[in-house]
C-alpha cells in the first residue's frame with residue numbers, strides 16, 4: 001500500500017463503491033492510508049471492495065445504503081461516525097444513467113428515480129455530512145462532475 005500523499009488517520013466515505021469508479025477510488029483512498037467507508041445498494045460488490053482493500057493491508061467497512069432514501073443516509077452517516085468518530089472526505093459517486101430514451105418516451109418513474117439518486121442522493125449525503133463536519137472535503141458527485149458540474153474544496 002503506497003501513495004504519493006498520506007491520508008493517515010483520516011476517514012473517507014464513498015457511495016456507489018461496489019463497482020467501477022467508486023471501487024477504484026475507495027482503493028485509492030485506502031492506498032493513501034485513509035480508513036474507508038464503502039457504501040452501496042449492492043451488498044455483494046460492496047463487501048468485495050472491502051475485501052480487496054483489506055487484502056492489501058487497508059482498513060475498510062461496508063455499510064449498505066440507498067442514497068435516494070434520506071433515512072438510510074442518516075443511518076449510514078451515524079454508523080460511519082460510530083465506527084470511526086469522524087468523516088473527512090465524501091465521494092458522492094452513487095449514480096444511475098437511468099433508461100436511455102428520447103425525452104418524450106421517457107417515463108415519469110425513470111425521471112424520478114434518476115433524480116432521486118443522482119441529485120437528491122447527493123443532497124441527502126451532503127446535508128447530513130455537513131452537520132457532522134463542516135470542514136470535511138467533499139466531492140459533490142461523480143455524475144455531476146463528469147457532466148460538467150463542480151467539485152467543492
Ligand SMILES: NC(=O)c1ccc[n+]([C@@H]2O[C@H](COP(=O)([O-])OP(=O)(O)OC[C@H]3O[C@@H](n4cnc5c(N)ncnc54)[C@H](O)[C@@H]3O)[C@@H](O)[C@H]2O)c1
Nearest residue numbers: 016018019020021040041066067093094095142143146147
Ligand atoms: N456523465 C458521464 O459521462 C459519466 C460517465 C461515467 C460514469 N458516470 C457516473 O459516475 C458514477 C460511477 O460510474 P461507474 O461507471 O463506476 O458506474 P457503476 O454503475 O459501476 O457504479 C455506480 C454504483 O452506484 C451504485 N448505486 C446505484 N444506485 C444507487 C443508490 N440508489 N444508492 C447507492 N448506490 C447506488 C451502483 O450499485 C453501482 O455500484 C455513476 O454515478 C455514473 O453515473 C458518469
